[in-house]
Amino acid sequence: MLKHCFKSGRTTELGLLLRVVARIFAVAWALLALAPAAQALPGGKVLAIPAFARKYGLPCSACHTAWPELNNFGQVFRDNGYQLMNDRDSPIWQNPAYFPITIRITPNWHLEETTNQQLDATPGAACTSGVNCVSRTVQANGFDLSGMDFWNTGTLFKNISFSVLPSSDPTATFHFENAFVRFDNMAHTSWLNFRFGRFELDNLISEKRFLFLSNNGGLYQTYHFVPAGDSNDFGIGDNQLGIELAGHSANSYTRYSIAVVSSNEGSVNLGAGAPSLPNVNSGHTYDVSLAFSQAFSAGSQGYERIGAYAYVGFRPTYALTSQGTPIFGEGQGNEPFYRAGFAGDLFFLNSKLELLPYYLHGYDNVYLGISEPSTMPLSAYPQCAAPAVCRAPTWNGGFLEAHYYYSPQFVFIARYELIRMAQQAISTNPGNQSNIDAYSVGYRWYPIMFSRAGLAFHGEFSTTKNIGIIPLSLDGVGLPPLAANGKVWSSSAFVGFDFAF
């Protein structure tokens, strides 16, 4: 059971930083002390069999820089429709007992702390309109479980691949993270591959396969960010429902992807799958995603990949209703938005150091930005009355992530991420409202590395500074500060055993 500890107080930024540094050392000490414990694990062969390792007999490190992140060999394998192209890819060549399943879950201990939270000064007496309100730090820690992936994927036949990924939250409530069929190498060329279903957009830096797990570090802020008060629910890191045409060169140095997806953020039942957000599900429009990347050989360094992407879509600003109740999938007043930018995957020091730079420019239509129906002129809305001016919100975001592969079985990870508003939807809002700075450090140690199972000991510390908004984190809890330009630090310390079976 988690035990909450309330701590009073405003803290100076310097003081907070010192506490964060002290905490990093404390957590690092704990992680280092824990490392020998992992050595005590059974050294014999593990009978667990991750899906592709079992099928092809390759160690995790063949396809992953450090699992779950793919290296270029793994990328080629994935681009080929989970095929090695050795004329033994069709399931007809497998023992009938073979079934392509992988289970992944992470038992863990973690600590979460969020500053500047708007609480009731007297527990039980609601804070209302600034009365009985106090700003405090909230902290919780304890042992926990992650969600679980139950991944089935492989080939149905030569050049027909599939994936079904029922994924649960820690309470075993499942959803389909992805589910698609893909026709590979159509017309005998790797440049034509067609996918149908729910899938991850072709992000050069995949959030589904990255190396951070904590609540604050386990997502790219840039991939899910929308400004305060914005009704757009789009996240470029979220899986979408639609079709994709993709292609690649033989070694996947050159890659492209064009996807057309429903404008409902991957929700099933034409939007009814997200009943808490009925007004943002459109049954009428489609979004388009474009991605292109090119890799260059850098000799012993490995390869260097750069790419560009763009996503253009629509979101409704209101829904048709019946007896006042929104009708799912009947979003109206669709207004545009886009995300565009570039990314890289760069290797140095004989492939030991990997740098992942990413940049995104975001734009939302003004009606999305102020969360109002586009049926009326802006002047009809009080928040847009003079002296305020309502405009389309724009922002810039990005990160630089670093991995240092001491060996295929030990990787240090770090990331700095920032988001800066370029233009607020409402001109009188503080210019820095919604800005984010995020920091993460950690490591993953894989005490076993062969072709049957995967186990990683994961240690991580992540912290984010959010201006005037609810922190964006995986646990989905948190409150905005009392002031629109107030800072909220949200921090996570995480240790756990991440295993794939």
Added chain:
Amino acid sequence: MRPRLAVLALLLGAAGLLLSAGAPPCFAQIDINIQTATGPMESHIGNFTGHSEPGKAYYRRYCIGCHGPIGDGNGENAQWFDPNFGFAKPRDFTLATYKCRSTPTGTLPTDEDLYDAITRGFVTTNMPQWRPLTEQQRADLVAFIKTFSVKWTSQKVGTPINVPPEPAANIESILRGREMFQKMQCWKCHGPEGHGDGPSAPTLTDSKDNPIRPYNFAVGSRFKCGETNQDLYRIFMTGLDGTPMPSFADVIQPGDAWDLVHFLRTLQPLETPEAKAWKEWIVTHGKELKPIGAEEAPGGGK
């Protein structure tokens, strides 16, 4: 530091220390078990010079699971490759015996041969194409693979055979190749129709006594050692060392080998010039053909 966190860290650390007492050797130490037979080696492929030291890191990452820490083809996964079901065992680098060479039988292959094998992979086996690695990384791997056998320090690399220009792939050449297929008894292993089902096929073993299957031309996949006519010519003339496929360099003339190449192409379900010429000819002359293998194997062949 908060007392609560400090206590917890202490407890976790103490638990770790307790558990680590008497810990068995860990799989994380797999790298220090890599044992080579020679000192550092180099490879030379075009403009690239490969070095075994970085190659060792790539070997550990990509290859060790099958080829093993001492390069003998007994990696932890090798036990699951069953030659009885057509899955070849991983190559034993300690023997330095290689199927795909441009050099005469019994000699060491060139660095380019090993590089091409890594790049191309081996169809119908678990050896994939390593094209996604950079040229330099593959060159480094070639250099490292050589450190598993002292032959690379005691023997000279063979001189690549000459592949003469390919003559026209006409019906005359194809028919001569067909006669050669009969005369050289290729059908005994590869079968009268090239299905890999000749009378000797069930008895074949490689140099390590593992069952081995002759190539089945009917599946149309690329050959073990390439996919061009030149590659096929080279296979005749160098043989596949370590397998029952011999070198014919001392037995047949280059023109005969080219004829055989052209005929074998007609056995594949591919749209090749040879197949086109053959199909056109067979329509009007099919009845003139004498079945392959009929003299030695009554009732067999077409």
